[in-house]
Structures are given as C-alpha cells and as structure tokens.
Amino acid sequence: MTVATPAGFEATNNVKVVIAWANRAADFDLYVRDSAGRTIVSSSSSEDPEAALFPATAGSYTLLVVPFIPLGETFSGTITFSPKDPAGASAGPQWYRNYPAPLNSRTSRAGEPSIASNWLSGAILFQSSFFTYLVSNFDPSSHASTWTDRTPTLPGCVSELSLDPIGFGDSVTGRYFNTQLLASPVVNSETCFTDNDGITWAQSQGGGPGQSIDHETVGGGPYKPGIQDRLGNVVGPTTAYPHAVYYCSQDVEFANCSRSDDGGVTFGPSIPIYTVLSGCSGLHGHVKVAPNGTVYVPNKGCGGEQGVIVSLDNGQTWTPRTVPGSVQNKSDPSVAIGKNGTVYFGYANSDGRPHIAVSRNEGITWTDDHDVGAALGINNVVFPAVVAGDDDRGAFAFLGTSTGGNYEAADFAGVWQLYVAHTYDGGKTWTTTTVDTPSDPVQVGCIWLSGGSNDCRNLLDFMDATLDAQGIVHVGYPDGCTRTCATQPAVKTDTANGYRTRLASVGRQTGGIRLFHEFDADLTVSGLTMGVSRSQSATVVATVTNRGASDAGAFVVRFSDGSRTLDANVSGLAAGQTVKVSVLWSTQIKNGTYRITATADATNAVSETNETNNSLARTFTVSGGKVTAQ
Secondary structure (H helix, E strand, O other): OEEOOOOOHHHOEEEEEEEEOOOOOOEEEEEEEOOOOOEEEEEOOOOOOEEEEEEOOOEEOEEEEEEEEOOOOOOEEEEEEEEOOOEOEEEOOOOEEEEEOOOOOOOOOOOOOEEEEOOOOOOEEEEEOOEEEEEEEEEOOOOEEEEEEOOOOOOOOOOOOOOOEEEEEOOOOOOEEEEEEOOOOOOOEEEEEEOOOOOOOEEEOOOOOOOOOEEEEEEEEOOOOOOEOOOOOEOOOOOOOOOEEEEEEEOOOEEEEEEEOOOOOOOOOOEEEEEHHHOEOOOEOOOEEOOOOOEEEEEEEEOOEEEEEEEOOOOOOOEEEEOOOOOOOOOOOEEEEOOOOOEEEEEEOOOOOEEEEEEOOOOOOOEEEEEOOHHHOOOEEEEEEEEEOOOOOEEEEEEEEOOOOOOOOOOOOOEEEEEEEEEOOOOOOEEEEEEOOOOOOOEEOOOOOOOOOOOOOOOOOOOEEEEOOOOOEEEEEEEEEOOHHHHOOOOOOEHHHOEEEEEEEEEEEOOOOOOOHHHOEOEEEEEEEEEEOOOOOEEEEEEEEEOOOOOEOOEEEEEEOOOOEEEEEEOOEOOOOEEEEEEEEEOOOOOEEEEEEEEEOOOOOOOEOOOOOOEEEEEEEEEOOEEEEO
C-alpha cells in the first residue's frame, strides 16, 4: 500500500484500515508494517472487525492479515483517511509528586496495581501481587511517605498462586476487597474484605458460579432503585450493607459479571455481559458503578470501536455503547462517573494518542472526544486510569511517551512518563501535566501488552487511580525505572540496577484545583488601609487571604472608588496564606472623603467555594496629611 499525501497532512489525518468477515466466530488478525518491515500498529483482538489507525505519513506500507481461526471465511477490507480529533488540552504546571514505596521483596512486585481511598478514615490502600499496603504521611518536600503492610493473613485469604490480583475499595462505605484470581472455573477467586483498612479481614466467596478465568475486576456502589428481578422482587441489599458489589471476568470471547447483595460475602450466578458473537471481545477494564446505580464495564474492542458495557438494571442485562470514531487498541480503557452521572471515558486510541470522551446520557451519545496529549507531543500511551468528582470535574492518568511507532518492539527506545490531565468544565478543555520531572522516567523502552511472558512486560497490564474525600487525585502505578535507571535512563533489562523494575509508587496531587468544588480556594479581602506620606502621595493596601483548601492561581485585585479603577496582579496564593497588595492611589491626594472597594479575583480567574465574599469597602477621610478610616 502506498500513501501519497502532501507535507503536513499527517498532522491532522490518520490512515484507518478495517477488515471484516461474516462469521464472528472466526478470527483474523491485522498488522501494518512500514517500508523497513517493522510492525507499526496491529489489531489482534479476536473480534470482527479488526481495525488499525496510524499517521497518514507518505510512504510504502504492507498490510498483513493472519488467519488465526479462519473457519473457511474470507475477509474484506477498507482503507480510508480519518481526521484526527481536535487537541483539547494545554500543558499545565506541575501539580503532582511521586511517592515510591521502600524497596523490598514485596513492593518490588507491583505490576498492574490497584489503589483505593476510604472516605471514612482517610486511608489510601495500594494493592499489588498478594500484598495490600496502607500509604500515609505524604511529604511533598521530601517525597517521603509511610507504607504499612496490611496484607491479609487469615487462612483462605492467602493464595500461593494468583493470575490477576485486584483491589477495590468502596469509598463511601469504607469496605475494601483483596482478590486473587485462581485457575479453577468453580472457585474462581480467593477474596477477602476489610472494614478497618486491613487491620482485620473476613473471607468472601469471590465471584459467582460460572465466572470466566481471566482479568477479573471488582467494583461496587448504589443500587438502581425500583428494579425488579425475574420473580418480581425488588433488587436490593439483603443485609445492613447498603451497596451492591460486582465481580466480573473474561475469557477472550466472552465476559461475565455476578452481583453480591450481602456486601460481597456471597455472589449470585454469573451473567454474560458480551460475547464475540455480539460484537465485543478482548480484555475489559475495571467495573464502575455510578451514584445512580448504573454499572459500566469499559471495553477496548466492540465492533472495531471502544466503549462501555452498560447495565441499567443492577447487572441483570447489559448493552454495549461505543464511542464513535474510537478505534480498538491493546490497553484497557477506563471509565469514571461524576456526582450527577456525567461519564468520562479515557482510552488509548489505535494511533497511540490519549483520548477522553464525555457522555451525559449513560453512553448513548458521546461528545468532546479530545486528544489530551497533543500539546505535550505525546505519541504513544498505555494504562488509562480515570476518576471523576463533581460532574464537571475529572482526571485522566496514563503513561505516555513522545516516541511513536510500535511500543511492543524489543528495540523501542521511548522514554515513558506518568501524565495526568484535568478538566473543570465537563470535558470541554483539559490541562495535562507530568508527575515530577522528565528526568525521572517511569519506563525506558518497550511495554508489552499482548500477554504471556516477555522482557517488556515488567509493568503488566494496567494501573489505577482514586480520589480521596477532599477531591485529591492519587495514581497507583509501577515504576519501571528506579535506582541507576532514574539518573541514567537506557534501554536494558537489569533489575538489580533499576532497569525494567515494577516498584510500588503513588503519584499524588499536591497543587491545583481539586475535583470537589467544596475544597476550592476562597479569596477574601480581610483588611483595607490607606496611608499618606509627607509628600501627600497616597497608597492603598488590601490584605488578601485564601481561606480555602486549595491553592489559588494568578488573580487580579481591583481597587475602585466608582470613578477610577486600579488593578494589581498577584501570581498566586497558597491555601491558608495571606498577602498584602498595594497600589499608589494618588501622588498628590487632596483633602476629602474617599469610598474605596478592593476586590480579590476581580476577573473571576480562580474557582472558589464562595464567590460572594471577595470584596471589602471602607471610607477614608483625608485631612491635613492624616487619614481616618471609618
């Protein structure tokens, strides 16, 4: 295949290749190779159709279709130009710090971690391999934190073999689950839960009968009210525990979910959420439950697109809802839901770019699908992880690199960083920032997402993010570049010196606006004075205090007497801090009375918990070089 395009065309356009066949039980895989024979993108999801997206750079390419399970089928294909989605993010200031765990035999095995926040106790729990840690005492100045081992030791809670470790915490109830996937199709998982952040544990049944054998996920939240089961009974809790708990897993060509109505102690039978014959397959992401009880399972391959599998009846039936224009990829997508139901769907598109789309009707339609990495030159991403707070606020974390091409290739030389994008306007715009500095990568070289054993699979398949009760974002991830690698990054496998490791780490928000409005900045003018010098020049001074929980960015303090206005710029004000802001009101002030108002954030640049307390007015009387305030 020859792509003949004018210079610069690839900046705004991709080439999209799609192959399809009639019998969905068959399977063909698609590979795109450049003129040197290198695979630049592939699609091998076991679904029909397979689709691939790559930049429309002029050159010669080879399209290779592999008949994996042909079943006598033939395929057809289409090749089109596909406009890239608009860049919807700007580069932002550094709002995050990295908090690595102390290196030991447990914390060094932190591939595909989970992280959760208990809003009742304030605890942050980090899960990887068999181990659960309580992470606390975050110190942004030193990057120090305390990691306390809370791994369950109760008999029946300690597996010697786990295919997929998962942690899930219900932030509202405080219940946390440690789950280890077993190979048996009868007893599918070894699951325990705690209501006191791992001090004591109790054993759960794990997934319900008929579960699949791979890529488990646990989630939970409120029930959808008024829903009846097949016998006409209202679906709801059978114990004092108020929320439903869902256990889902997959077997490449199908996936199932089961629901617990007793807080995760036991689970009902597994219910199919998709099959290859329904158009969806491949690994799914983490199940999430909206505040109104709608359940979402993100999927990276449904009819060649990415989207969510949605249940509106407490997990009894499920419907795929895809994001138009998305193209299937290898990384699990991630979904999060705001307080009033706005859905944020973060995914790695087939061209390697980080995308996030928004739905306000439970996935029926999608808007504001933005590439949030373009402003930083990001060309490949893996491990999307999304959280949401208030309906108009969300955060999208991912590992990204500016290096394009096939990131699974052994000689891929990309340097990977942890990025987080934030929105405060419901996904219309995003601001993307790195965690710490580019001089300390998370991974150097290839990342393998095709399963099995591979030198490039040290990080395994995903990472996770959570939101604490004050709207602060925490990202749990495995650091694959530590020790010597952190200062001398290179493509090599040398775990003893920190190359291709997987150290348990948390990226924590230390500045910027949080995801709950109630913890925004709150600027007030707490004092206003006027002084007159011997030369009769008058200076007005406003004392501005940030009484909120978040730092305030740059803002304007405006001084006015109704006929004239003077502005003073403030570069920012940390939470709890005070600054004095002054203007030269007059070089030769005359005797008289002056009514002056000072207003902090006069141009509404700062999001505040209270927008009505920004001003203070005082009357000053000047007589004979003296000032009297009223």
